[in-house]
Amino acid sequence: MEDLRKARLREIPPVNEVLFHPGIAALQEEIPHLRVTEAVQEVLASVRQQILESGDIEFLSRPLEVDFLAAQVREKATREHAYHLRRVINATGVVLHTNCGRSVLAGEVVDFVSGIAQGYSNLELDLGSGERGSRYSHVEDLLCKLTGAEAGMVVNNNAAAVLLVMRALASGREVIVSRGELVEVGGAFRIPEVLKAGGANLIEVGTTNKTRLKDYASAITDNTAVLLKVHTSNFRVVGFTEQVGSGELVELGSSLGIPVVEDLGSGTLVDLSQWGIPYEPTVPEAIKSGVDVVAFSGDKLLGGPQAGIIVGKRSYIDRLKKDQLTRALRIDKLTLAALEATLRLYLEKREQEIPTLALLSLSANELSARADALAASIRLAAGTKILADVEQGYSLAGGGSLPTANLPAYLVSVKPGLGTVSELEEFLRQAETPVLARVQKDRLLLDVRTLLPGDSQAIARVFHTWAQQDKEY
Numbered sequence: 001m002e003d004l005r006k007a008r009l010r011e012i013p014p015v016n017e018v019l020f021h022p023g024i025a026a027l028q029e030e031i032p033h034l035r036v037t038e039a040v041q042e043v044l045a046s047v048r049q050q051i052l053e054s055g056d057i058e059f060l061s062r063p064l065e066v067d068f069l070a071a072q073v074r075e076k077a078t079r080e081h082a083y084h085l086r087r088v089i090n091a092t093g094v095v096l097h098t099n100c101g102r103s104v105l106a107g108e109v110v111d112f113v114s115g116i117a118q119g120y121s122n123l124e125l126d127l128g129s130g131e132r133g134s135r136y137s138h139v140e141d142l143l144c145k146l147t148g149a150e151a152g153m154v155v156n157n158n159a160a161a162v163l164l165v166m167r168a169l170a171s172g173r174e175v176i177v178s179r180g181e182l183v184e185v186g187g188a189f190r191i192p193e194v195l196k197a198g199g200a201n202l203i204e205v206g207t208t209n210k211t212r213l214k215d216y217a218s219a220i221t222d223n224t225a226v227l228l229k230v231h232t233s234n235f236r237v238v239g240f241t242e243q244v245g246s247g248e249l250v251e252l253g254s255s256l257g258i259p260v261v262e263d264l265g266s267g268t269l270v271d272l273s274q275w276g277i278p279y280e281p282t283v284p285e286a287i288k289s290g291v292d293v294v295a296f297s298g299d300k301l302l303g304g305p306q307a308g309i310i311v312g313k314r315s316y317i318d319r320l321k322k323d324q325l326t327r328a329l330r331i332d333k334l335t336l337a338a339l340e341a342t343l344r345l346y347l348e349k350r351e352q353e354i355p356t357l358a359l360l361s362l363s364a365n366e367l368s369a370r371a372d373a374l375a376a377s378i379r380l381a382a383g384t385k386i387l388a389d390v391e392q393g394y395s396l397a398g399g400g401s402l403p404t405a406n407l408p409a410y411l412v413s414v415k416p417g418l419g420t421v422s423e424l425e426e427f428l429r430q431a432e433t434p435v436l437a438r439v440q441k442d443r444l445l446l447d448v449r450t451l452l453p454g455d456s457q458a459i460a461r462v463f464h465t466w467a468q469q470d471k472e473y
C-alpha cells in the first residue's frame with residue numbers, strides 16, 4: 001500500500017502543468033490568473049492529502065489523471081469567482097419575497113442611483129447657501145407632498161423607525177398597545193421586544209379579538225408617553241372582533257396631549273384598489289385622521305429601497321432627528337437616491353412603472369398568456385424530458401403584506417420525465433442564474449407573475465440544459 005501511495009504522490013503534477021492544460025488555459029480568459037492558480041494549488045493540495053490519508057487500495061491503485069484534476073480546478077475556480085450576491089429568477093409568485101430582496105426597483109430609479117454612486121453628491125450640503133445641509137432634505141418635501149404630513153425623515157428600515165420613535169418619545173415611560181396588535185413580523189421583529197429595546201414599558205390593553213376605546217382610556221396614567229397602533233399587516237383576525245380606529249384614538253390622545261403613533265408596516269401612498277390590488281390603509285389617510293407619527297417600510301408595497309420612513313407632526317419629527325440613535329440608524333446615500341427617484345414616480349402619477357405595483361396588478365388575461373408562452377417554450381427547450389402544463393392558483397403579495405389577498409395566478413406546472421421533482425428543483429436553484437420555483441409533491445410550479453423581462457427565455461435555457469444531461473437514475 002505504501003508503494004502505491006508513493007506512486008500516486010509522484011504523479012501529482014506541478015502547478016504549471018495544470019495551468020497549461022487546454023481547458024484551464026482557456027478558463028483564464030474569463031477568470032483572473034491569480035484565482036485560477038489559487039484553485040490549482042488548492043486542488044493539488046487536497047489530492048495530496050487524500051492520497052496521504054487514504055487506506056483504500058482501490059483508490060490508491062488508480063493512476064491520477066490530469067483531465068480529472070483540471071475538471072476539479074475548473075469547477076472550483078468558476079464557483080469561487082462568481083459573486084456571492086446574485087440575481088435570481090423569482091418564479092414563486094411571491095411579489096415581496098423577503099428572502100429575494102423584496103421590491104425590485106424601476107429602471108429609472110436604478111439609473112439615478114448609479115449616477116449618484118459614481119460621483120460625489122450634495123448629500124449633506126445645501127447648494128443654495130453653501131452650508132452644511134441635511135440628508136433628509138432630499139426626500140422630506142416629497143414625503144410631505146405625498147402624505148400630507150408636516151415633516152418627515154428616513155432611517156434604515158421600518159424596524160429601526162419604530163425603535164427610534166419609541167426611544168425618542170417614550171424611553172422610561174409607558175406605551176399603550178392593544179393585545180390584538182402585538183404582532184411579530186418575519187425576521188423576529190416583535191412589537192413587545194422593540195418597545196423594550198427602545199426603553200419603553202409596554203401596557204397591553206383589551207383582548208386578542210376586541211379592544212375598545214375605554215380600554216385605552218382607563219390605562220392612561222401620568223406616565224403614558226404614546227398610544228401606539230400597529231397595523232396587523234401579515235394576518236387578519238376575523239369574526240367577533242373590534243379594534244379602535246386611528247381617528248378615535250387621536251381624539252383621546254389629543255384631549256390629553258398624548259401622541260398617537262402608528263406603525264403602518266407596509267405603508268402605501270395611494271389606494272391600491274384602483275389597480276385591482278386589495279385595499280390597504282394608506283399613509284395619507286393616517287395623517288388625515290390626525291395620527292402624530294406614522295412609520296412604514298420603503299421596500300414593501302411602496303416599491304422602493306429598504307428604508308424606514310417616518311412622517312408626522314414637525315415637533316415630533318424634530319425630536320427624532322435630534323436623537324442620538326438617529327445617527328446609528330441613518331440611511332445611506334444609495335438608498336436615499338433610490339427613495340427619492342421612487343417617490344418622484346408617485347408625484348408624477350407614474351405608479352404603474354413601479355415594478356411591485358405593476359406585478360401586483362397584472363391582469364388574469366395577461367398572466368394566462370404569459371403562462372401559455374412559458375409552458376410552450378419549456379416544452380420546446382426540453383422536448384420529451386419535461387411535461388409542462390398550465391394550471392390556475394393564487395399568488396401571494398409576501399413581505400407581510402395583503403395576507404388575505406387572493407391574487408389570481410397562472411402557474412406553469414412541470415413534471416420531470418427523468419428524475420424527481422426535488423432533483424429538478426435543485427437543478428433550477430443551482431443554475432447560473434438560479435430559478436426559484438414552488439415545489440408540490442409531484443410537480444414544480446412556476447408562477448409567471450414575478451417573472452421580469454428576459455426571465456422566461458432564461459428559464460427555457462435552463463430546461464434545455466436539464467434535458468441535455470445524460471443522467472442515469
Ligand SMILES: *Cc1c(COP(=O)(O)O)cnc(C)c1O
Binds near residue numbers: 233266307399
Ligand atoms: C414589515 C413590518 C415591520 C418591519 O419593517 P422592515 O422595513 O422590514 O424593518 C414593522 N412593522 C410592521 C407592522 C410590519 O409589517
